[in-house]
Amino acid sequence: MLANSYDIAVLPGDGIGVEVMDATLDLLRVVDQRYGVGLSFSVQRAGAFAYKETGTDLSDETFERTARADAILLGAMGWPGIRHADGTELSPQITLRQRLNLYGGVRPIRAIPGVPLPLSDPRAAKIDFVILRESTEGLFFSKDQGMVSSDWAEETLRLTRPTTERLARMAFRLADHRAGQSGRPGRVTLVDKANVFRAFAWMRTVFAKVAESYPHVGHDAHYVDAMALDLVRRPWDFDVLPMENMFGDILSDLGAGLIGGMGFAPSADLGDTHGLFQPSHGTAPDIAGKGIANPTACFLSAAMMLEWLSVRGGGQRLADAALGIRAAVDAAFMDGLRTADVGGSAGTVQVTRAVITALRSAP
């Protein structure tokens, strides 16, 4: 699909989602001038404040428009006080994942050179792994269908063969791709709780079968509780970590903590036909409106979007643009940029200016 222009559906959402998206669109316009990738943006309203004003957090019209785009860029959605009648928070992100079958939640955790890290071990600078969060089933399968009585409450975890096999193939392809780029051997480590639940023992058999088709990629499994320990103790040892939905939700925030916080953690929700890109963080009500949200995670999510469009046949310019964003982010932080979340004073606008300057001055 070598196209001259790409239609990007943009859903800024709520709180700092809007702030980091404004910054990302400023960056992408400069990227477009420099690399000539031909991006056009159609901004759509969705999220908690849309719900408050219109009664829906994701209208059918917005969904259809979003589903027709070449790629989707999302800020963050949700707001603590804005709830459904049953008290649950709104989550149109989950609706999008389920309706577009975005089963592969790719959440890279990479230490950005120059950003202060919480672990003092010098090996922390080498942290570079990917959480691959299954994003349509697992424990989220029973969302809105859990049974609650006055005496008990029950939710259901479901893993299906088609999704588990697709997730496994995505994990091995990703490890293979990363090995090709880094020169290090690839390794897929399934994160589960197979010592207690049959569902995870079964998941191991599905992964072991898929692994046979990738003999050059290493493969093992790790219990989720031990993985929580080892991600703090030796995170530099891991490569690609596929896991069930809820485990991935939790461990991806832990991973973000290892590299400076949520403001540095990008993500992509990928299916076979659609790709949605968003920072892993939420709407951050505690800092919204203060101008200090770190837009780096959203910048890096936009880079993932350009790379995905490139891999789907969009050509080298998109790949170069993705690399250009990553290099500019690294250069800006190496040059001393310090965001408020890592003890500095640079706000959203300063970070955006610094990254744009680095992009413009790159050879």
Ligand SMILES: NC(=O)c1ccc[n+]([C@@H]2O[C@H](COP(=O)([O-])OP(=O)(O)OC[C@H]3O[C@@H](n4cnc5c(N)ncnc54)[C@H](O)[C@@H]3O)[C@@H](O)[C@H]2O)c1
């Ligand atoms: N993908 C999404 O849209 C998404 C993800 C997570 C949470 N949420 C929603 O967001 C709302 C707030 O959730 P929460 O507070 O648990 O999680 P959060 O990710 O919004 O915030 C957690 C902490 O990280 C900080 N933080 C997050 N992003 C940051 C950034 N870019 N720069 C600097 N600091 C940042 C916040 O200030 C806060 O201290 C809830 O309604 C939740 O449901 C949405």
Ligand SMILES: CC(C)[C@H](C(=O)O)[C@@H](O)C(=O)O
């Ligand atoms: C806001 C919430 C519905 C969402 C999730 O649980 O998936 C978020 O925590 C995330 O990690 O993207």
Ligand SMILES: [Mg+2]
């Ligand atoms: Mg989460």
